[in-house]
Amino acid sequence: MKIDVQALSARVHRTPLLTDVSLHIESGELFGLVGPNGSGKSTLMRCLAGLRRPILGRVIADDTDLGQMPARLRACRIAFVEQQADTTDRLTVREAVELGRTPYLSPLRRWGADDQAAVENALSSVEMDAFADRLWHTLSGGERQRVHIARALAQAPDLLLLDEPTNHLDIRHQLSLMALVRDLPLTRVIALHDLNQAMTCDRVGVLHKGRLIAAGPPANVLHEDLLARVFGVAAKSATAPDGAPRLHFSHAL
Amino acid sequence: MKMAAAPVRLVAGRGLWLSPLLLAAAIMAGTAIGETRLPFLTVLQTLANHLWGAGYPVDGIEAGIIWSYRLPRAIIAACSGAGLALTGVVLQALLRNPLADPYLMGLSAGASTGAVLVTVAGVGGGAISMSLGALTGALLAFGCVVALAHAVNGAAGGGRATQAAAAIILAGIAGSQMFNALTAFTIARSANAEQARGIMFWLMGNLSGVRWEDVWACAGVSLAGVALCLWYRRGLDAFTFGADGAASLGINVQALRGSLITATAIMVGVLVSKVGAIGFVGLVVPHAMRFLVGTRHDRLVPASALAGAVFLVAADVISRILVPGQVLPIGVVTALVGAPAFALILVRGGARR
Numbered sequence: 312m313k314i315d316v317q318a319l320s321a322r323v324h325r326t327p328l329l330t331d332v333s334l335h336i337e338s339g340e341l342f343g344l345v346g347p348n349g350s351g352k353s354t355l356m357r358c359l360a361g362l363r364r365p366i367l368g369r370v371i372a373d374d375t376d377l378g379q380m381p382a383r384l385r386a387c388r389i390a391f392v393e394q395q396a397d398t399t400d401r402l403t404v405r406e407a408v409e410l411g412r413t414p415y416l417s418p419l420r421r422w423g424a425d426d427q428a429a430v431e432n433a434l435s436s437v438e439m440d441a442f443a444d445r446l447w448h449t450l451s452g453g454e455r456q457r458v459h460i461a462r463a464l465a466q467a468p469d470l471l472l473l474d475e476p477t478n479h480l481d482i483r484h485q486l487s488l489m490a491l492v493r494d495l496p497l498t499r500v501i502a503l504h505d506l507n508q509a510m511t512c513d514r515v516g517v518l519h520k521g522r523l524i525a526a527g528p529p530a531n532v533l534h535e536d537l538l539a540r541v542f543g544v545a546a547k548s549a550t551a552p553d554g555a556p557r558l559h560f561s562h563a564l
Numbered sequence: 565m566k567m568a569a570a571p572v573r574l575v576a577g578r579g580l581w582l583s584p585l586l587l588a589a590a591i592m593a594g595t596a597i598g599e600t601r602l603p604f605l606t607v608l609q610t611l612a613n614h615l616w617g618a619g620y621p622v623d624g625i626e627a628g629i630i631w632s633y634r635l636p637r638a639i640i641a642a643c644s645g646a647g648l649a650l651t652g653v654v655l656q657a658l659l660r661n662p663l664a665d666p667y668l669m670g671l672s673a674g675a676s677t678g679a680v681l682v683t684v685a686g687v688g689g690g691a692i693s694m695s696l697g698a699l700t701g702a703l704l705a706f707g708c709v710v711a712l713a714h715a716v717n718g719a720a721g722g723g724r725a726t727q728a729a730a731a732i733i734l735a736g737i738a739g740s741q742m743f744n745a746l747t748a749f750t751i752a753r754s755a756n757a758e759q760a761r762g763i764m765f766w767l768m769g770n771l772s773g774v775r776w777e778d779v780w781a782c783a784g785v786s787l788a789g790v791a792l793c794l795w796y797r798r799g800l801d802a803f804t805f806g807a808d809g810a811a812s813l814g815i816n817v818q819a820l821r822g823s824l825i826t827a828t829a830i831m832v833g834v835l836v837s838k839v840g841a842i843g844f845v846g847l848v849v850p851h852a853m854r855f856l857v858g859t860r861h862d863r864l865v866p867a868s869a870l871a872g873a874v875f876l877v878a879a880d881v882i883s884r885i886l887v888p889g890q891v892l893p894i895g896v897v898t899a900l901v902g903a904p905a906f907a908l909i910l911v912r913g914g915a916r917r
């Protein structure tokens with residue numbers, strides 16, 4: 312699914328959260344969204360998910376205005392993994408993933424074989440088959456994040472939105488989650504804190520105080536000048552032993 | 565304990581088809597047991613006589629007790645228990661708050677105020693029945709709570725649906741306090757000791773004096789409530805990870821929340837207007853049922869409705885036989901059982917975290 316964000320603005324009362332954001336995301340692309348805390352990443356993700364109505368501008372998903380799309384149809388095409396989504400309910404991993412089929416079911420349409428297949432596939436693509444009958448509250452943070460992604464995949468979306476999915480995960484879980492996301496064959500937009508993880512995206516966009524100030528291939532966008540200006544850090548780009556570009560941060564400015 | 569949960573769930577899930585039988589048995593027991601214990605056979609014969617004119621020879625007084633007094637009472641207890649438990653399920657799911665229950669929304673406070681204004685302060689000059697007063701009060705209070713929650717949300721800048729849930733709970737507490745104060749004020753101003761005692765009784769739940777006319781209203785709203793909740797079971801499930809989670813699963817959060825909460829408010833309003841304010845059923849039964857059948861609403865809704873019904877029929881029987889020669893307010897019994905049960909749930913819930 313290709314996404315066209317046209318002159319998008321969002322605000323609460325008179326405080327602008329996003330100002331005049333325009334952005335194009337290609338079909339099948341892994342698009343990283345970076346920016347300091349409070350720069351509007353989550354707000355933009357919520358607009359892309361259709362959860363927040365922009366005050367100006369539009370989001371066009373494959374030629375359809377998101378604001379005009381019925382909620383249920385939207386949920387069949389766009390899946391969203393929120394920054395924080397937890398529950399105190401005692402439900403199993405499988406039940407959590409089954410929620411992803413909600414937009415395909417109706418009070419009269421029963422759970423079918425295709426729903427079951429979608430759930431099983433989603434569970435195995437995040438390698439959580441063995442956890443299917445575990446209760447939610449017994450899972451670690453990384454496992455919960457995987458289940459959230461499985462739930463999103465069970466929606467069989469064309470666009471997957473992930474809001475800082477690697478937060479609070481240890482390094483192994485961060486890397487395996489990024490590897491998982493990189494291999495998914497669909498359009499993905501991922502908000503990230505770790506700029507070196509952002510370096511592995513196809514393209515990145517930089518949000519600063521609610522404005523999109525740069526977008527493009529990570530090596531071109533995340534240069535020393537911008538990192539100093541937006542993130543307030545002194546950084547050097549270097550080539551890692553594996554040949555990929557890596558950012559090295561020395562101190563806060 | 566974690567290990568034990570799964571088989572219990574399985575058994576409870578499979579046993580669901582038994583529920584109409586269980587409910588019928590509870591109503592039979594509620595009809596047979598009382599100050600004068602009547603044989604089950606007499607109960608069945610009386611039912612057969614009334615339902616299809618079977619013509620069994622049954623003592624007239626006993627038949628009168630069964631048909632005009634105990635049976636409608638047991639049925640209304642069942643309907644009220646089901647309705648209150650169902651409202652707890654809906655509110656706890658939609659507001660994502662384990663403490664949400666029917667009375668949090670100001671319903672019981674408003675019903676009390678309405679009833680007191682009609683009976684004690686003489687509002688309506690006798691043209692309005694206490695039930696109608698209570699129903700009006702309940703819905704008025706509910707309207708105030710919702711309006712207040714909207715105002716709070718508006719001032720906070722709309723924002724996320726999760727905040728809206730917090731706002732409505734705070735608004736519910738404010739509204740309940742306000743209407744309770746109005747009730748206390750009216751009683752203090754106008755009631756004599758006799759009236760005050762009667763009102764106290766009613767406020768704790770009172771099933772005496774219910775008639776067949778009341779049965780139709782109560783059965784109608786609670787059956788409609790069960791049907792509505794089953795129809796929207798997947799929508800209720802979708803709130804597991806919060807309102808935003810539901811929205812991203814394609815649920816129209818505001819519409820679903822608005823219509824289900826309003827529908828359950830009307831249901832509780834009708835029930836409270838007939839039987840008074842019975843506490844703890846709406847709070848405890850849904851939690852207990854989540855332990856037994858899990859959190860999926862296709863099972864939780866029927867299980868809670870059934871358990872609430874059976875629980876309240878049992879509580880009514882206990883309220884009639886616990887102190888010989890005296891009928892306790894049913895709310896006393898539900899609180900005496902419900903409060904420790906709730907404490908147990910809290911402790912067990914705490915232990916597993």
Ligand SMILES: Nc1ncnc2c1ncn2[C@@H]1O[C@H](COP(=O)(O)OP(=O)(O)O)[C@@H](O)[C@H]1O
Nearest residue numbers: 323328347348349350351352353354721723724
């Ligand atoms: N409902 C709201 N009311 C007031 N301010 C908000 C609201 N939602 C977000 N904000 C503010 O908008 C800014 C952007 O937030 P967010 O999109 O969550 O940033 P990020 O995800 O990049 O950390 C923050 O300064 C935040 O405080």
Ligand SMILES: [Mg+2]
Nearest residue numbers: 352353394475
């Ligand atoms: Mg954020």
